[in-house]
Amino acid sequence: MSTTQLVTNKIEGFSLGEPFSTSYFLKLGSRAAVDKSLSRLVQAGSIERITNGIYLRPKKNRFIGSVKPEISKVIQTIAKANGETIQIHGAEAARRFKLSTQMPTQPVYYTSGSSRTLTVGKMKIKLVHAAQRKLQLAGKKSGLALSALWFLGKAGLHHNAVEQVCSKLEPKELQELLAANKPDWMSTALNHYTQEQRIG
Numbered sequence: 754m755s756t757t758q759l760v761t762n763k764i765e766g767f768s769l770g771e772p773f774s775t776s777y778f779l780k781l782g783s784r785a786a787v788d789k790s791l792s793r794l795v796q797a798g799s800i801e802r803i804t805n806g807i808y809l810r811p812k813k814n815r816f817i818g819s820v821k822p823e824i825s826k827v828i829q830t831i832a833k834a835n836g837e838t839i840q841i842h843g844a845e846a847a848r849r850f851k852l853s854t855q856m857p858t859q860p861v862y863y864t865s866g867s868s869r870t871l872t873v874g875k876m877k878i879k880l881v882h883a884a885q886r887k888l889q890l891a892g893k894k895s896g897l898a899l900s901a902l903w904f905l906g907k908a909g910l911h912h913n914a915v916e917q918v919c920s921k922l923e924p925k926e927l928q929e930l931l932a933a934n935k936p937d938w939m940s941t942a943l944n945h946y947t948q949e950q951r952i953g
Contacts, residue, residue: 770812843904
C-alpha cells in the first residue's frame with residue numbers, strides 16, 4: 754500500500770475539524786513521502802493546512818463555510834508535535850480571572866521552545882520562550898493561576914488579587930499552586946492568604 758493511501762486511511766479516522774500534525778504519519782513512510790501525500794490531499798480538498806505542519810479534515814457549516822478549530826486545540830497539537838510545553842500568557846490568564854479587562858490584540862503563549870510567530874488562517878499567534886518555572890502546571894487551572902500571579906508581579910500582587918485568583922480554584926488546584934516552584938514574593942502573598950483562610 755502506498756504512503757498516500759496509508760496517510761489517507763489514518764486521516765479518515767480523525768474527527769472533522771480536529772487538528773493533527775505531520776508527526777502522526779512519520780511511521781508510515783519517509784518525511785518526504787508523507788509531506789508529498791499531505792500536499793496532494795490539500796490540493797484535492799480532502800484536508801486543509803492550518804499552519805506549518807498542522808492540518809485538519811474540513812468541517813463545513815452551511816452558514817459560515819469552513820469551521821476553524823479553537824486556537825487552544827491548535828496550540829495543543831503544536832505542543833505535542835514538537836515536544837514543547839506551552840502555557841497561556843499571563844496577560845490572558847489575568848483577564849480570565851477578571852483581574853484585567855484588556856483584550857490582547859493577538860493570542861500570546863509562553864513556550865519551552867523558541868520564540869516565534871505562527872500564522873493560523875488570518876490570525877497571528879505569538880509564542881514567547883519562557884523559563885520552566887513559568888510553564889509549571891501547564892494545561893491546568895492551577896497553571897493558569899500561576900501565570901496570572903506571575904504577570905501581576907510583586908508590585909501588583911495585592912491581597913484582593915490573590916483572593917480573586919485563589920477563590921476560583923478547587924482545593925486540589927490551590928494545593929497544586931501552593932506546591933509549585935515560585936518566587937519568594939509570590940509564596941509570601943499566597944501564605945498570607947492561606948493563613949487568613951486557614952488553608953494548608
